[in-house]
Each structure stands twice: as C-alpha cells, then as structure tokens.
Amino acid sequence: MYSIFEQLLQKNGVTPYKVAKATGIAQSVLSSWKNGISTPKNDKMQKIADYFNVPVEYLLTGEESKFDKFSVDNAKLLAMVASDEKALRMLDYYMKLSENGKMEIEKMAEFKLELENKKE
Numbered sequence: 001m002y003s004i005f006e007q008l009l010q011k012n013g014v015t016p017y018k019v020a021k022a023t024g025i026a027q028s029v030l031s032s033w034k035n036g037i038s039t040p041k042n043d044k045m046q047k048i049a050d051y052f053n054v055p056v057e058y059l060l061t062g063e064e065s066k067f068d069k070f071s072v073d074n075a076k077l078l079a080m081v082a083s084d085e086k087a088l089r090m091l092d093y094y095m096k097l098s099e100n101g102k103m104e105i106e107k108m109a110e111f112k113l114e115l116e117n118k119k120e
Helices: 002-012 016-023 027-034 042-052 056-061 072-082 085-096 099-119
Strands: none
Touching (some): 072 085
16 A cells, blocks of 8 residues: 555655645654554545545555546536536437447547647
C-alpha cells in the first residue's frame, strides 16, 4: 500500500514531510507504514486520501471505485440527459449495444466532433 502513497507523492511533487505537516499526521506514522510495521488508522488514511483528492479505496488497492466517479460535472451531464428525450433514447440504444458496438459508436462520435471542430 505504501507504494501507492509513493506514487501519489511523486505524481504531485510533494514529500512525506509536506503531507505530514498538511494533514497533522506524525511522520513516525508514515515511517512505520513505509517500513511495513503498521498501516495508518482509518481517520489518518482518510486525511491522506483527502490530501491527494483520491478515495481511501485507491490508497488501499490502487484502483478507484466506480462509485467515486460522481462529480458536479457528471451530475450536470446527468441532469441534461434526463431532460432531453432524444439523449435518453440514444443512451438507451447505446447501453443495449455490445462492447464492440459501443467502441464503434465512440469512434464515430469522436470523428464527428473532430470534423465539426475543424469547421469552426
């Protein structure tokens, strides 16, 4: 698990010292985690996750939960789709497609967007 923490440190260009200072977690806690002696308790894991803006699950597994994809932007998109009958119908069609069919639709949509952007 510490390796995920190290990746986040590197990705964000910070040191364990800076994380410890910002979160109020003692450096000894991070050191014992690094050395495999212990793992930070849940409250401290949450502080670390909040610091890096990732879910705790990501610190534990390196994978994000599908349920952590909720955001303000996604909520706005959902509201737009829910109020547009044509978008709902298209989404219904899309969800019934095979994975290959979905990939083909995505490629066609990307191509169409590229063409429209070139016209502008």
